[in-house]
Amino acid sequence: MSNRQKSEKAQKATDSFKNKMNRQAILSFGVCVHCGMCTESCHYYLATRDPKMAPAYKADRVRKLYKKYFDFAGRLLPKWVGGGELEKDEDLQELMDIVFGSCTMCRRCTFNCPMGVDKALLMRTGRAIIYEQGYAPQGVLDVAKDQWEIGNQMGISDEDYLETIEWLNEEIKSELDDDTAEIPLDKPNCNIVFAVNPREIKYAPMSLLAAAKIFHVAGESWTMSSTKGWDNTNFGLFAGDNKLGAHMGNLVYDTVEKLNGKMLVTSECGHGYRATVWEAPNWAARDLKFPMYSFLEIMVDYVKTGRIILDKTKNPVSVTYHDPCNLARSGGITEEPRFLLQQSVMDFREMYPNRADNFCCTGGGGAMSMSEYAKRRLESAKVKADQLKETGAGICATACHNCVDGLTDLIKFYKLGMKVNLVGELVADAIVWEKKPVIPVIEEVVEAHAPFTVMVIDDEPDVVTFLSTLFQDSGYNTLEATSAAEAFAWLKTAKPDLITLDLIMPGVSGLDIYKDLKTDGANRDIPVVVISGVNPENPGLYDMRKLQFEHSLPKPEGYVEKPIVKEELLMIIDKVLDHYKHKK
Amino acid sequence: MLELLKHEVQYVALSIMGLVYILKVFWILRFKPMKERTPGRGMEKKAIIASFFCLAMPWTMESTRKKWYKWLEFAVFHIGIAIAIVASFLIPEAPGLMTAAVVTIFKIIIAMSFFIVLLRLGRRMFSPVNKLISHPDDYFSVAMMVIWFFVAFFAMDMNESHWQFPAYFAITAFLIAYVPFSKMSHYILWPFSRYYFGKHFGHRGTYPKVKGEL
Numbered sequence: 112m113s114n115r116q117k118s119e120k121a122q123k124a125t126d127s128f129k130n131k132m133n134r135q136a137i138l139s140f141g142v143c144v145h146c147g148m149c150t151e152s153c154h155y156y157l158a159t160r161d162p163k164m165a166p167a168y169k170a171d172r173v174r175k176l177y178k179k180y181f182d183f184a185g186r187l188l189p190k191w192v193g194g195g196e197l198e199k200d201e202d203l204q205e206l207m208d209i210v211f212g213s214c215t216m217c218r219r220c221t222f223n224c225p226m227g228v229d230k231a232l233l234m235r236t237g238r239a240i241i242y243e244q245g246y247a248p249q250g251v252l253d254v255a256k257d258q259w260e261i262g263n264q265m266g267i268s269d270e271d272y273l274e275t276i277e278w279l280n281e282e283i284k285s286e287l288d289d290d291t292a293e294i295p296l297d298k299p300n301c302n303i304v305f306a307v308n309p310r311e312i313k314y315a316p317m318s319l320l321a322a323a324k325i326f327h328v329a330g331e332s333w334t335m336s337s338t339k340g341w342d343n344t345n346f347g348l349f350a351g352d353n354k355l356g357a358h359m360g361n362l363v364y365d366t367v368e369k370l371n372g373k374m375l376v377t378s379e380c381g382h383g384y385r386a387t388v389w390e391a392p393n394w395a396a397r398d399l400k401f402p403m404y405s406f407l408e409i410m411v412d413y414v415k416t417g418r419i420i421l422d423k424t425k426n427p428v429s430v431t432y433h434d435p436c437n438l439a440r441s442g443g444i445t446e447e448p449r450f451l452l453q454q455s456v457m458d459f460r461e462m463y464p465n466r467a468d469n470f471c472c473t474g475g476g477g478a479m480s481m482s483e484y485a486k487r488r489l490e491s492a493k494v495k496a497d498q499l500k501e502t503g504a505g506i507c508a509t510a511c512h513n514c515v516d517g518l519t520d521l522i523k524f525y526k527l528g529m530k531v532n533l534v535g536e537l538v539a540d541a542i543v544w545e546k547k548p549v550i551p552v553i554e555e556v557v558e559a560h561a562p563f564t565v566m567v568i569d570d571e572p573d574v575v576t577f578l579s580t581l582f583q584d585s586g587y588n589t590l591e592a593t594s595a596a597e598a599f600a601w602l603k604t605a606k607p608d609l610i611t612l613d614l615i616m617p618g619v620s621g622l623d624i625y626k627d628l629k630t631d632g633a634n635r636d637i638p639v640v641v642i643s644g645v646n647p648e649n650p651g652l653y654d655m656r657k658l659q660f661e662h663s664l665p666k667p668e669g670y671v672e673k674p675i676v677k678e679e680l681l682m683i684i685d686k687v688l689d690h691y692k693h694k695k
Numbered sequence: 696m697l698e699l700l701k702h703e704v705q706y707v708a709l710s711i712m713g714l715v716y717i718l719k720v721f722w723i724l725r726f727k728p729m730k731e732r733t734p735g736r737g738m739e740k741k742a743i744i745a746s747f748f749c750l751a752m753p754w755t756m757e758s759t760r761k762k763w764y765k766w767l768e769f770a771v772f773h774i775g776i777a778i779a780i781v782a783s784f785l786i787p788e789a790p791g792l793m794t795a796a797v798v799t800i801f802k803i804i805i806a807m808s809f810f811i812v813l814l815r816l817g818r819r820m821f822s823p824v825n826k827l828i829s830h831p832d833d834y835f836s837v838a839m840m841v842i843w844f845f846v847a848f849f850a851m852d853m854n855e856s857h858w859q860f861p862a863y864f865a866i867t868a869f870l871i872a873y874v875p876f877s878k879m880s881h882y883i884l885w886p887f888s889r890y891y892f893g894k895h896f897g898h899r900g901t902y903p904k905v906k907g908e909l
Contacts, residue, residue, distance in 0.1 A: 134728040135891050142884040145828045147818075148758040148765065162823040171828060183719070184832070184876040192878070193830035222904070223758035225750055225769070226885060227892035389899060392732045402734070443736045443900030467904045468757055 120244040121197040127240045128176045139233055140177035142226045143167060149220035149230065154470050155213050158493040164213060166220035170230045172209050173237035203246045210237035211248050212484040215476035216349075217436035222467055239351025247350060249661075250480030255346045258359055262339035264346060265309040265666070269338050271690065275312050276335075278686050282316075283323045287544070292327045294319070297370065298334035303409070304372035305335050306343035306363050306387065308380040308512040314670050315512065316686065317679065321539035322378060322406060328544050329418040333376075340366030343377040345386035349477030353394040360391025367401055375403040379533045381435030381475070381511035385442050405438070407447040407510055410538055414454055421455045421541040428530075429458040430537065431504035433495075433518060434469035435511035448510050448534045455541035460502045470495050472509070474517020492521035499527055506530045508537055519672055523644050563688055566590040566607035568598045568624060569642070570616040578611060578642075578675075585681055595619035599627070602634055609688055612667075614643035622658045629664045638687045640669035642680070697855060700864040701787035708868035715875035716883050723887055735898045742897020746889040755904065768811045775808025776840075779847040783867040786853055793853065802851045809844035816841055836877050839870060 117125070132140075145167055150156055155164040162168065171193060178185035178194030185194040197203060216231040224230070241247065247255075257266040267275075276294050283292045295301070303326070311319040326333045335341050340362040347356025367375045377384045388403040413419040432452055438444040445466040452459045462469065473492040478484065499507055499522065507518055507529050518531045565587045567578045572593055579589040590607055592598035595618070601607075610628070614621035621643065629635050659666060668690070669683040745755070750769070753759035759766040778801050785792050793801075816837045819829045843866045850863035874880060896902030 132726060134723065134726040134887075135895070137723065137726050138884055138888040138891060142881050142888040144878050144881050145825070145830070145833050146765075146769075147822075147825050147828060148762070150824050151761070152758060156824075162827045165824045165828060167828045168824070183715070183880075190831065191835075192832045221892075222902075223756050225756065225759065226881060227746065227888040229892065229895075389733055393730065396732070398732050440896075440901055441899065443905070445905050464757065466906070467901060 117196070117198050118200045120200055120203055120246075124197050124203060124240040124244050125176060125180075127243055128236065129180055131236055131239060132177075132181065135229065136232060136236060137177070137181060139227075139229045140174050141182065143170065143174065143224075143228050144226060145171075146225070149224050149228075152220045152223035154217075154219075154473060154494040155487075155491045158491040164491075166214075166230050169209050169214055170228070170233045172206055173233050203241045203244060206237055206241055207246045207248070210234050210241070211251065211477075211481060212487060215436070215471045215473065215478050217471035217475050218440040219436070219468075219471065222440060235348075235351045237351075238349070239353075242350045242352060248477075248481035248483055250482060251346060251350055251477050254477075254480055255350050255352065255355055258342070258344075258346055258355060262362055263309045263312075263342035264344045265313045267309055267312055272312055272341070273337065274690050275316065275686065278689055279316055279320055279323065282320055282682070283327065286320070287324065287327060289327070292323070294323050295334045296337040298332075300371050301332045301334040302373045303331060303333040303376045304367045304370055304374070305333055305376050305378065305406075306341055306366075306383070307335070307378040308344050308383055309342050310512045310516075311378060313666070315515070316682070318379065318512070318533045318536055321533070321536045324539045324542065325410060325413065325419060325535065328542055329413045331418075334370060334372070336366040336370070340369075343380055343383035343387045345383065345391060346477060347394065348382055348386045348390060356386060356391055357395035357397075360387060360395045361397070363387055364391075364395070364397060364399060372401065374401055376406055376409055377403070378406050379510040379512065379535055381437035381442070381513060383512075384444070385437035389442065405442070405444055405447070405510075406535060407438075407444055407451065410535065411447045411450055414451065419538075420543045421538065422543045423455055423457050423541055425541045426456040426537050427458070428456075428505040429460055429503065430456040430506045430508050430532075431460045431462045431499070431502040432465075432534075433462065433472060433499075433507055433509040433514055434466055435509060435514045436469075436471050436475050438510060439467050439469055444510070448508070451534050451538055452508055455538045456506075456508075458504075460504050462498055462502050464498075470498055472511075472514040472517035473521060474513050479513055479516045479520075488517075489521060489524045492517075492524065496521050496525035496527060499529060500525075504529065506532050506537075508532050508534050510534050523672075563608040564588040564590060564605070565684065566592065566598065566601060566605075566610045568592045568595075568610060568616075568621070569613035570594065571613075574613070581677060581681070582684070587684075595624050595627075598624060606634075607637060608691060609668075609684060610637055610639045611642050611684075612639050614641060625667070626658060626662055626664060630662075638668035638691050640671060640680075640683060640687055641667045642671045642673060642675065644673040697861050697864075700861055700868065704868045705783060705787070705864065705871070708871040711872040712875055719875060719880065719883050723884070728891070731895075731898055733898075735900075737897050737900030737902070739894050739897040742902045743890055743893035745903040746893030746897075747886070749889070768814070771804065771807050772811045772815075775804050775811075775844060778804050779808075779843065780867065780871075782847065782851060783864060786850070790853065793851075798851050798853075802848055805844055805848045805851065809841065809848060812837060812840040812844055832878050836879055839866070839873075842866060843870060 147167060149166040153166045175193055175195035178192045179189045182192055185192040214234045216234050218231045221229045221231055254264045258264050280293045284290055307319055345356055345359040347359060377387050384405045392399055430452055432448055434445060473488050473495055478488050515531050522529050565582045567575050567589060569575050570593055575591050575593055579591055582589050590601050590605060592601055612621050668687045671680050671683055749755055753766040782801055819825045819834060819837060846859040846863040849857055849859035
């Protein structure tokens with residue numbers, strides 16, 4: 112087919128491919144001998160034994176363009192060497208399924224290739240050329256848009272961000288019983304400028320709380336930005352968009368320079384660390400004057416210099432460690448988390464294989480935002496599930512928020528009964544510090560919560576009773592519903608201040624209820640905290656993200672995974688209601 | 696005709712290969728490498744050296760560690776190629792070096808290489824993964840190797856009356872000239888590829904792979 116017959120997008124993607132070739136790329140595209148040695152390094156292949164999941168095959172879907180346009184023989188006889196074209200829009204769609212849907216760019220195959228082919232680089236090139244034409248999973252497009260427009264991947268407004276920090280400040284003061292404990296914002300001339308994953312602001316504040324606690328106990332001079340420049344994540348890496356990559360990097364680097372920070376530290380986020388520390392300076396063509404570290408490295412320094420003292424008896428449960436790909440294979444961080452865990456838990460168990468040979472959590476490469484591929488992701492997670500099971504550990508520690516989500520999903524799917532924690536959370540739990548005894552004034556808490564009514568929607572009566580009792584003990588009024596019909600009957604006569612919603616319910620599912628709530632003028636401003644697990648039969652159907660993208664719905668105000676941790680749930684409810692009260 | 700095949704044709708083929716290789720190196724150097732602006736965390740030089748020697752250290756990669764027999768196949772096969780090429784120049788230029796002992800060793804290795812490459816051809820034809828990732832050039836290159844090792848085995852006897860003897864020189868010349876245009880050109884790309892692999896991952900401290908204490 113001649114160039115004139117190609118669709119416009121296919122032509123643009125092809126042109127873009129030609130422009131993206133640099134020395135490393137042409138070598139990785141050209142040197143593959145199709146020996147197949149990479150095949151069994153890929154978790155997608157190992158879990159399915161589908162030949163089309165072999166890394167060499169997947170890479171060839173992109174490599175065909177190299178063979179056609181760059182290979183010496185391929186320019187004359189493309190078919191002879193596997194050369195080919197992108198001709199139709201459907202070809203871009205098909206490529207999307209491969210480069211986004213069946214590869215997490217974990218680089219395990221790269222490390223197992225005798226030729227030195229960096230297949231992740233090839234996949235990212237494939238992602239880049241189709242992403243530019245609008246072909247990417249909706250989740251990736253939405254997150255990238257949020258990063259461009261709002262400056263963080265979860266579209267968190269400055270107002271919401273500041274309220275969360277304010278709320279966390281109250282928590283840290285209360286936990287350490289120290290009024291000077293806080294998350295300092297925009298403090299100039301600090302030793303550390305800290306950048307976090309927006310998940311820590313939106314859904315998992317415990318990890319930021321843990322970091323704040325560690326910094327405080329270590330007597331660190333640190334700060335965070337009060338506006339853009341606090342998000343260390345970077346979907347430019349996943350989308351293959353170097354401009355977005357540079358933009359997100361620049362936001363953080365500008366913050367460090369503006370505040371005259373001595374160093375930049377990224378919280379526990381695998382790709383955030385890789386993108387911020389290793390990739391974005393190159394994308395932004397920026398020679399930075401300050402050093403950058405992972406929070407893990409900082410914690411190791413605190414332990415070694417005695418700035419924090421750990422008592423491992425505080426963490427008696429057995430713990431194993433999952434190496435995030437972007438730290439172990441792309442970032443050089445393998446020993447720091449192990450050192451920290453050996454210092455902070457009683458029973459640390461190594462996982463095999465480990466370090467640079469470890470398997471992907473299956474949520475990497477932006478996979479957690481691609482709900483359309485959730486089924487395939489969970490199927491491929493069998494390899495990781497077997498690895499986890501083999502350890503017999505009660506907790507899987509990791510150092511990446513993406514991995515936390517990926518691991519939590521697969522642990523539920525394969526019913527492993529493990530808990531996932533960040534390394535920093537376990538370190539924070541093990542910290543020894545002089546704390547004045549805090550006697551909770553129950554009456555005050557109850558009084559503070561009394562004006563609020565929480566509606567509990569869950570199909571399981573036991574869960575409804577459990578949650579209602581928990582909320583009532585904390586001073587909330589409650590309404591109970593075990594079905595959509597009951598819930599909407601209540602809503603005709605009462606307006607709760609918050610709804611906790613189970614997603615997986617027979618008949619009208621929680622997703623449908625959520626959709627109806629958020630599209631109903633009278634009820635859409637009621638904050639919703641989703642409390643749910645994963646349906647092993649059909650994870651995709653119950654994927655909240657999918658629903659949001661398909662119906663342009665706002666994100667839920669809170670999200671809590673089952674099994675429920677009471678303290679975590681109450682903290683989230685408190686935070687959401689506090690925010691809600693301020694808005695009102 | 697045989698004399699032409701043994702001498703001039705070999706050198707013409709070698710010249711073509713050399714010329715295309717030089718062109719290919721210039722072509723590679725035309726592409727700008729990605730510039731690294733971050734301070735290194737690891738030891739680049741050590742990593743580059745380790746990267747070059749990865750094939751001599753099969754225990755460093757899970758793929759070669761677990762499939763050690765494939766690594767063994769690879770090693771014998773490539774030694775066989777080197778021997779078959781060297782012999783194509785020794786026979787006409789320094790036949791005195793082809794002593795009985797040398798011929799015996801060459802024949803053993805070439806025979807082993809023949810069976811290995813036959814196995815590899817079978818794998819390409821019947822293993823679902825290898826079949827899926829193979830293109831005509833892959834089949835052709837491997838098939839040519841099967842034929843080449845077959846004739847090379849008999850040619851080592853240096854009996855000019857056997858049909859395998861001239862066939863050996865003809866196929867050697869063809870292969871030498873064809874190599875730069877085929878998958879076999881990985882010879883020229885491999886050193887560059889391993890260099891950048893070592894440089895990139897060595898810079899970040901992820902290669903050579905870390906084992907041990909902090």
